[in-house]
Amino acid sequence: MKKSITILMLMALSTLLSAQSYQQTSQGVKAEVGRTAIELQFYSPRIVRVLKYPKTEKVNKKSLSVIKIPEKTDFKTERFNNVISLSSSEIIVTLNLTTGDVQFNGLDTRPFIAEKSSSSLFTDKQYKSGKTYEIQQTFLLDKQEAMYGLGQHQQGYMNQRGKSVRLRQMNTEIAVPIIHSVKGYAVFWDNYSETEYKDSFDGMSFTSVSGKCIDYYFMYGKDADGTIARIRNLTGQAPMFPLWTYGFWQSRERYTSQDELAGTVRKYRELGVPLDGIIQDWQYWSTDNTHWNAVEFGNPAFPNPKQMVEDIHRLHVHVAISVWPSFGPNTNIHKDLNKRKLLLNFDTYPHNNGVRVYDAFNPEARKIYWDYMNKNIFSLGMDAWWLDATEPEDNINGETLDGATFLGTYRDISNAFPIVSVGGVYDNQRKVTADKRVYIFTRSAFAGQQRYGANSWSGDIDSRWSTLRKQIPAGLNFSLCGIPYWNTDIGGFWAGRAYPGGIKDIAFHELYVRWLQFGTFTPMMRSHGTNTPREIYQFGKRGDWAFDVQEKYINMRYSLMPYMYSTGHDITNNSGSMMRALMMDFAKDPKVYDIDNQFMFGKSILVTPVTDSMYVNRTRDGRTVADFSAAKIQKVYLPKGADWYDFWTGEKIKGGQEISKAAPIDIIPLYIKAGTILPWGPKVQYAEEKNWDNLNIFIYPGADTEFVLYEDENNNYNYEKGIYSTIKMMWDDISQTLTIGARQGEFPGMLSKRTFRITLLPAGKSIRSLTDKADHLIVFDGKEINVKM
Structure with missing residues (x-):
């Protein structure tokens, strides 16, 4: 009897202690489970923040991505034994007071995602810069659940189930720690240090090398469009781009003089081939690397840049220019920033020249950066910015990671460099004028960067067929992170590695025109690369197949202008998307979940780029020969849930089947959705x-x-x-x-x-x-x- 009473007393005491271990707040609840403090915060009926940290730590984190102010959200709190349930009008979130696990469900109790039991981990780490934690959270997913996102990567697949992805900003790799489920929700892991995503039989986890807290947001959208709308609601809406930016862009690495740059524009006008943008890449400042990225013209081959811009404008073409986040020691901006201690401590490209990156996390440094851009370049009439190397390029080592920035050690916040750097340019240009929309294309990005008028590109990729194919899932997964504008170097950047003959090699011609066909259906259609020029007239003249195919698709791009610009409005006004993974519109068709070579352009056009050589072969004696005598076949899956019209023939075909489509050199499979x-x-x-x-x-x-x-x-x-x-x-x-x-x-x-x-x-x-x-x-x-x- 005494034993029974003792047990009852212990149970009552346990219940009392548990009841005292949490408190309701205006946004949710706070609790302490073991050595961990836990906060659940409703940001809206569909968005919940989960914050966990050791009780010994004081956490007052200000997100670099999240700009939403939590809205007043009605929710009901109930307790069942040691489980607290919080119900809004859209979702149910539960917290287990014994294990600290959090779970998300629909109002019908349909499970979305759940933390694996006792999987919130804080591992002590001691560096020269001080103490921090390696943090990890593991989640349980449905066995057949498809997951997407994580930014832009070159692995060549859509579905992230069963994969491991290193999330660190690098040339060709963009780290965005957002995972997007086919079930209609997303999770944003709000950490800026190097992070590993891993999905295995143990669960799906995020592990970050540094952080004071586990901090993530659950966003429920019901479907993919709704989920992206929640991401944008949390991290910012995408502004409208100028109409002209949807036209065709010509670039190369690099135009060596203002005469060459302006002459390229004149040549396009003489040929009658449409053009809206021309780009001046690097070394307009000087060819001496100690004057690297002076953020002003200094190269004598550009004696009158203002006249150059005016001459190009008279031909109704706009100009963009390359600006880096790093500066040579003999530049005025380097001296200015160095004097104020606003440079980071690591070596960067071009290495061994004393070139240093600015501390973009410091608002004073961002203002100086813009002031040089404004005074020396924007004032000339410049229309757009190519913000290169916004990872930025670095030699990662312990000393680099321990280095100080305005917001803490570089280890803690390195992945967020692009959003603060790009954001500084956007915010400061908006202060100068409202008459010219900000247009930035940039080599890196982070969650929320869509709010800064930025169009990311996939970096210095190789000119290979396999690389072309990988760009499709790279761009689609990036878009599923809520950042709608993305593009690639048409033809690939490093042409010389696979095609030493460059423009003289007709094998490169085939790759280039197929890449340009793909680029017609991306948010920015931009020709660029090194080792060989890519202007249309380099490929021959009218009547030559490589010239004619390019002209055909450039003209098609302009025919689609009302469609694209209206889609741009849908992006800004309704959180829409331009490049759409097939799961966005056909989530009920499991066959589309892993398709990595097709996508919707807007909500009506199904695109299947040709990503294999079909017509150009090398003979045994090393010659390259093109044979167009017979059209080759491209396999296309037409998603279930719609009927489809062949754009080229008008043939109507029922969805839910794979078909074979003839793909001569001037045709890629395009299908228009019925309705x-x-x-x-x-x-x-x-x-x-x-x-x-x-x-x-x-x-x-x-x-x-x-x-x-x-x-x-x-x-x-x-x-x-x-x-x-x-x-x-x-x-x-x-x-x-x-x-x-x-x-x-x-x-x-x-x-x-x-x-x-x-x-x-x-x-x-x-x-x-x-x-x-x-x-x-x-x-x-x-x-x-x-x-x-």
Whole structure:
């Protein structure tokens, strides 16, 4: 009897102690389990922050990615034995007070993700810079659950299940610790040190080399678009890019003089090949590396850069220029930063020249960086920035990692360098003018970087077929982290490694035109590389296959301009995406989960790039021979849940099957989803050459659909004040009726009247055969019109 009473007393005492070990807060709960403090914080009904740290530590962390202020969220707290349950209107999160484990469920108790029991680990680490922890959290996933994200990597697969990925910023590798589930949720591991993602039979884990706390966010979106919307709600929305940036860009490493740069633009105009952007890569400052990246013109081959920019502008082309985050010792900016102790301690490229990286974590350093850019370059009329090496390039060792920055040791925050550096340029340019939108393309990124007008590219990749294929899952996984703008060097950067003959080798021609076809359907279409020039006229003349294929796809890019710009509005206004993994639109079709060579461009166009050589072979005696006598075949999977139209032939095909598509050198498989309204722009030499006053509207029947045509002033921030217009078009498939809704909004220079050339595509007919014909010519003056087809 005494023993029973003792047990009851101990149980009561245990329950009392447990009850005292947590407290409810306005955002969630705080608890102490063993030696660990735990906080659950609702940021919204669908977003929950989980914070864990040793009780001996005081944690007051300010995120470099998260900008959302927690909104007031109603939630209900219940306790079942030693489990606390917090329920919002969207999700249930539970905390086990015995083990400290957290679990997320739907309101129907459907499991999302759960921490593995007692898997929150803090391992003491002592470095010269002081004490820290290696931190780890392991999660349990459903066996068949597909996971995506983690940034941009070159492994060549989509699904991250069963994989290990090192998350450290490097040239060609972009670390974004966001994992995105096909079940409609994401987890952001908010840590800036080198991190390992690993998924095995033991569970899915994040392990970071340094941190004072485990800090992650669970975001529930129901589907992929909703999940990306939650990521952007937490870390920032993506601003609009200028219309011209969706056009074709020409670049090389590098134009050696202002005459060569401007001469390239003139050549494109003489040929009548569309062009909107030209890029000046490095060494416009000097060829002496002690003057590396002076952030000002100093090379005598560029005697009058302001005149150069004006000459290019007169040809309706825009200019971008390369700026690095590191500076040679004989530059004014290096001396200025060094005097203020605003340089980091490690050697960087070009090595052994005293070149140092600035402390981008320091707002004073970011301001100095921008002041030089503004005074010496932006004031010339420069239109865009190529922020190269924003990893930044470094020689990682203990001394480097122990080095101090404004926000702590470099070990603690190195992965966040790109977001603070790029963010400083964006924020400071916005202070200078609202008349020119910020456009940055950058070699690295971190979670939240979409809010800074940044378009990342995949770095200095090789010119190889295998590398081309790897770019597809690299870009798609990057986009699934909530950062919608991404591109590659068309043709690959290092051409000389695989093609020593460069532009003279027709094997390189085949790779290049296939890469350019892929680039047509990425957010930025940009030709660039080293070892060989890539201007279209380097490949021959009209009538030569390599020239003609490029011209065909560059013109197609401009025809898609209304579609792309409207998709850009959807990105900004509705947290949309431009490059879409197939699981985003066809999550109910498990066959798409691992497809790594196809994607949706916007919500209507299925793209299957050709990523194998088909027509050029090397003979036994070393000669290269092209044989186009017979079209080769590309396999294509058409996702289940839609019917599809072959863009080139108009043939209608049922989804849910793999097909074989002929892929001659000028064709890549393109399929339009049944239930599509596709605007088709006029033939132009640059993006703003013609108004969209005589716009083709093609309807692919088979399902109800809608499309919102977006227009504004093209290159200022007035759209943020609501100065833009939208025209919503709705297709009713049963009644075969197109409703063009009343125009919403207005802006200076807006078309008061326009003609829509509306065509219902019959099976077996393609856009290319109908661009000069139309079923209906509709004069639209802003009022709703119903068109019976």
